[in-house]
Amino acid sequence: MGGERSAGIDIGSRSIELVLLEDGEMVVSRRLPTTFDPLRQCRTLLSGQRISRMAATGYGRELAAGLAGELGLPVTVERITEIKAHALGAYARFPQARTVLDIGGQDTKAIALSGGGKALKFEMNDRCAAGTGKFLEYTAGVFQIPVEEFGNYALEGDEAPVINSMCTVFAETEATSLMARGVKPQNIALGLHDAIVKRTVNMLNRVGLAFPLVFAGGVANNPCVRELLAKALSAAPGEELLTPPDPDMNGALGAALWAARQD
Amino acid sequence: MSNAAYKEMWEKLDLDVPAHDALLEVLGKFYGDIYMSQQGRLQGAEYLDFVLSEVHGLRIKEIQDAKAQGRKVVGSFCVFVPEELTLAADAVHVGLCAGADAGKEAAERIVPRNTCALIKSFVGFKLAKICPFTESCDMIVGETTCDGKKKAYEAFGEYVNMYVMEVPQCKNASDRDLFKSEILRYKAELETLTGKTIGVEELKRGIGIVNAKRKALQRLTALRAADPAPISGRDALLINQISFYDDPVRFTAKINELCDEIEKRIATGEGVAPKGTPRLMLAGCPMAVPNWKLPYVIESAGAVIVGEESCIGTRNTRDLVDEEAVAKATTMDELVDALTDRYMRIDCACFTPNDERLDNVTALARDVKAQGVIHYSLLFCQPYAHETFKVDKALAAAGVPMLAIETDYGMEDVEQLKTRVQAFIETLE
Ligand code: SF4
Ligand code: SF4
Numbered sequence: 001m002g003g004e005r006s007a008g009i010d011i012g013s014r015s016i017e018l019v020l021l022e023d024g025e026m027v028v029s030r031r032l033p034t035t036f037d038p039l040r041q042c043r044t045l046l047s048g049q050r051i052s053r054m055a056a057t058g059y060g061r062e063l064a065a066g067l068a069g070e071l072g073l074p075v076t077v078e079r080i081t082e083i084k085a086h087a088l089g090a091y092a093r094f095p096q097a098r099t100v101l102d103i104g105g106q107d108t109k110a111i112a113l114s115g116g117g118k119a120l121k122f123e124m125n126d127r128c129a130a131g132t133g134k135f136l137e138y139t140a141g142v143f144q145i146p147v148e149e150f151g152n153y154a155l156e157g158d159e160a161p162v163i164n165s166m167c168t169v170f171a172e173t174e175a176t177s178l179m180a181r182g183v184k185p186q187n188i189a190l191g192l193h194d195a196i197v198k199r200t201v202n203m204l205n206r207v208g209l210a211f212p213l214v215f216a217g218g219v220a221n222n223p224c225v226r227e228l229l230a231k232a233l234s235a236a237p238g239e240e241l242l243t244p245p246d247p248d249m250n251g252a253l254g255a256a257l258w259a260a261r262q263d
Numbered sequence: 264m265s266n267a268a269y270k271e272m273w274e275k276l277d278l279d280v281p282a283h284d285a286l287l288e289v290l291g292k293f294y295g296d297i298y299m300s301q302q303g304r305l306q307g308a309e310y311l312d313f314v315l316s317e318v319h320g321l322r323i324k325e326i327q328d329a330k331a332q333g334r335k336v337v338g339s340f341c342v343f344v345p346e347e348l349t350l351a352a353d354a355v356h357v358g359l360c361a362g363a364d365a366g367k368e369a370a371e372r373i374v375p376r377n378t379c380a381l382i383k384s385f386v387g388f389k390l391a392k393i394c395p396f397t398e399s400c401d402m403i404v405g406e407t408t409c410d411g412k413k414k415a416y417e418a419f420g421e422y423v424n425m426y427v428m429e430v431p432q433c434k435n436a437s438d439r440d441l442f443k444s445e446i447l448r449y450k451a452e453l454e455t456l457t458g459k460t461i462g463v464e465e466l467k468r469g470i471g472i473v474n475a476k477r478k479a480l481q482r483l484t485a486l487r488a489a490d491p492a493p494i495s496g497r498d499a500l501l502i503n504q505i506s507f508y509d510d511p512v513r514f515t516a517k518i519n520e521l522c523d524e525i526e527k528r529i530a531t532g533e534g535v536a537p538k539g540t541p542r543l544m545l546a547g548c549p550m551a552v553p554n555w556k557l558p559y560v561i562e563s564a565g566a567v568i569v570g571e572e573s574c575i576g577t578r579n580t581r582d583l584v585d586e587e588a589v590a591k592a593t594t595m596d597e598l599v600d601a602l603t604d605r606y607m608r609i610d611c612a613c614f615t616p617n618d619e620r621l622d623n624v625t626a627l628a629r630d631v632k633a634q635g636v637i638h639y640s641l642l643f644c645q646p647y648a649h650e651t652f653k654v655d656k657a658l659a660a661a662g663v664p665m666l667a668i669e670t671d672y673g674m675e676d677v678e679q680l681k682t683r684v685q686a687f688i689e690t691l692e
Contacts, residue, residue, distance in 0.1 A: 082686075083689065
């Protein structure tokens with residue numbers, strides 16, 4: 001038998017992530033789409049795992065309360081918000097971090113950190129998926145490009161038209177009318193990425209952006225958003241703008257770290 | 264609530280009885296979920312439960328009985344309308360602020376969609392014929408505070424006997440003169456409506472009743488500084504809400520009894536939540552019955568609300584009419600001066616500048632020992648949305664963190680609100 005194992009599960013609206021830590025080392029890191037049956041997905045992720053402590057975060061964190069009992073795990077599931085989880089995760093990876101940006105499937109958060117990795121102040125987008133992963137997914141669909149490739153595609157653009165609307169539906173209308181006007185599709189894609197970045201910068205400024213900034217969440221995998229963000233903030237990538245190697249696992253990692261702290 | 268017994272009364276008031284039944288059902292369920300589920304409530308809360316369960320029943324019957332005896336009923340939407348004068352004319356004064364989404368579609372036929380939920384609600388209640396208070400009113404008094412209300416009264420006035428008081432926008436000497444003249448104009452209007460003359464004695468009596476009510480509520484506010492918190496924020500909000508429509512003398516007696524009970528509770532160190540529970544204060548727009556959404560979200564997230572800086576809260580109760588001045592007064596003019604001074608101290612966001620509100624918010628946060636403030640503005644409420652920034656700054660300077668929430672009466676954002684509120688509480692730990 002190995003040491004204590006702490007599980008963190010991040011139940012988001014688009015995907016569910018599980019991180020298991022053993023003696024501080026990440027031994028499991030897995031994700032599944034949320035689907036319409038998130039509990040089943042959680043069970044799939046957790047079944048067969050040896051777990052001594054557990055914490056849940058994300059939109060569906062309350063779902064996890066009954067999960068441990070159901071799976072016969074001898075733990076009580078702690079629940080923390082995504083804000084706290086992301087702050088903890090980012091701090092563990094980059095102790096010098098002062099701000100965290102998380103762009104996930106359906107929301108965006110900007111978090112100002114204190115020296116010790118505690119969230120001081122935060123902003124979240126409200127009520128709609130404007131400027132989130134969902135926005136990219138939807139607009140990539142308009143170009144008939146898989147979302148994973150959308151960033152590189154946009155980077156082929158050389159001149160970004162201004163996209164005024166941040167509403168997913170209206171942005172599509174704008175993109176379609178730009179296409180009808182003969183604007184190069186790569187440029188339109190660049191414009192859509194730019195729109196997200198502008199919105200994100202505003203949010204970061206509202207919490208009082210300080211560097212280094214950790215960029216987490218699924219959208220951090222998008223090279224175009226990363227590049228435009230670095231440019232918009234005049235931040236040096238790798239120094240002032242930091243991205244963990246697996247940015248979508250940051251929330252689950254934070255939850256696992258919180259679980260590890262409990263006795 | 265024995266609805267059958269009241270059905271005849273509701274029909275007489277020309278309510279849409281099936282729609283009204285549906286409203287009561289929702290209200291009852293909401294109350295059950297949000298209020299009856301609370302642990303460790305005060306015994307005195309039975310009064311609250313009773314008043315609320317009879318809000319459209321017994322209280323309306325009392326009002327109808329008063330009307331049968333020739334008394335008039337005046338409704339208002341704002342704490343600028345001096346209840347003291349209404350009572351001096353021996354009329355019944357009820358606050359009509361409405362806190363439910365009912366009647367929204369109907370309301371949107373006569374006010375723009377981007378109007379705050381409070382306005383849409385009172386308009387909707389009238390158009391959908393589901394509010395027995397509105398239907399009982401002989402006169403409804405509006406006021407020129409925010410643009411939304413000002414213009415909504417024009418549309419609303421086609422359906423009710425509307426009277427509008429002019430509330431100034433600044434607090435210069437000329438503004439005070441204006442409001443004094445408006446108080447006198449309201450007095451004359453009441454005299455015409457009721458056929459009674461308001462003399463010095465009558466007004467002193469009216470002032471006495473309302474001062475006593477505000478004192479009871481001030482007492483409650485002060486007691487909430489105790490840790491553990493002796494009363495939930497939900498119950499305290501309900502008390503403030505009920506203060507707008509229950510009989511003021513009975514209300515005052517009941518709240519003083521409740522405060523006696525709270526004092527005993529504090530002496531034994533008892534509370535509704537354990538000592539050390541995060542203490543939050545609300546500030547901003549009024550929360551009218553049954554708008555309990557945010558307080559419920561906050562208190563289910565493991566915090567306790569220890570104060571409400573709003574018109575259904577301390578903005579209404581903080582200032583009394585100067586008792587000494589009233590005792591000494593021998594003329595109507597002196598009394599009206601005392602009233603004017605009291606009302607001109609209200610720190611509504613409709614004023615410019617309104618810096619006294621910043622001092623009042625920080626002072627209340629300190630007095631009730633709040634660890635954080637949640638600033639609440641209704642969607643489309645310009646005045647309070649603007650002040651959010653200033654309040655944030657003032658509180659930050661006083662070392663009190665603040666979370667700004669903008670929402671309405673809809674339920675679709677409850678999950679997001681929970682996350683924001685919980686995250687805010689986590690930052691306080
Ligand atoms: S917020 Fe202003 S306008 Fe609204 S009820 Fe209070 S005093 Fe009146
Ligand atoms: S909440 Fe704001 S917009 Fe609505 S009535 Fe009150 S002051 Fe006007």
